[in-house]
Amino acid sequence: MQEKSLRIPKKDWIEGRRRLLEWFDVHQRPLPWRENPTPYATWLCEIIMQQTRIEQGLRYWYDFLTLWPDVDALAASSLDDVLKAWQGLGYYSRARNLHRAAQLIAHERDGQFPTSAKEWKNIPGVGPYTAAAIASICQGECVAAIDGNVLRVISRLLGVQEPIDRPAGRNQIETFSEEWLSEIKPGTHNEAVMELGATVCTPRAPQCPACPLSDICRSDQANTGLTPLIPTKAGKVKVQDVHLTFHVVTSGQNVWMRQRPENGVWGGLWEFPSHVEQDGKKHTTAPLPPKGMEEGDVSSHGAWGHSFEHILSHRRLTCRFWIWKTDMNFKPFEGRWLSWKDAKKLAIPRALDRFWLDLEKSQSTNMSS
DNA sequence: AAATCGGGGCC
């Protein structure tokens, strides 16, 4: 185990570490959360940035800090408001865990944040990476934070040929990372490795000539030419086809909506009642009325059979929307009546947002024509 | 150990 992690002589990686920190001091991007890293702002940042590009998440980080400047404010908010602010960012369990964690910290920890990576891991939504990142960057703890950038940088540095999404490859990277970590400035070291991965040791077209570690790297193009081939991954996700039918049950300016269960796709978000076609079957031309709703309950139906494709990372959704008109005395199934205006204040999936835009466009076209 | 969970940007 030790041999694997020490294929680079110690004097070399000590020197490499020094040059990395030197490089970081000069070339780091001016990211706003580096200016005044408080536990709250750093925690918020790390949760938002999980599996998210900086450019995409930045706006959300600002929005959350503006809406809820501290953990007490966040804890006092409603889950619906948090989900609404999170809308469009994806992985919605992060938002629900964030809200739950804020209440835990505010009410059960007297507003006190954890002070070690081990404690941080007990906070909902905080796993190994996030715990290490906050504790090292914000609280000076000597613990390695390993994200996608680090996996790529270290696998290339060591020339790890085993898949990094399997224990064999992952363990090599973890072992070396803990050893390599600067005991002087662990937070800066962690940020430096991530920054190198984000700006120089990139997934495609890495800029090895600009890398402060190129002379000791086991896969630099100038040495072995392995850089484009590392890291390797074993995991391959098969994308399934799913056909969804949404029933837009309306009455005048009101619409029937329900909240999705916490588990599963779009957990906790609001939607029009929907159902999945069995066994991935394609849509039939004539949709049945939603369950619990008889033909006689509707005054008209099938007004607009809008349909489009929506891609998730693990699903290919074909979404069909069917509009039914009824009256508000009718409460067909789980959910509630909402005015269009109030419904828009709720967090909804991107796919429904698309539908909504198309519908309004269609209505304005009809009115003008 | 493997599956699940979004959406957007890039090639």
Next chain:
DNA sequence: GGCCCAGATTT
């Protein structure tokens, strides 16, 4: 169309 992104949680 595939890949990846400042990963965590559930099964």
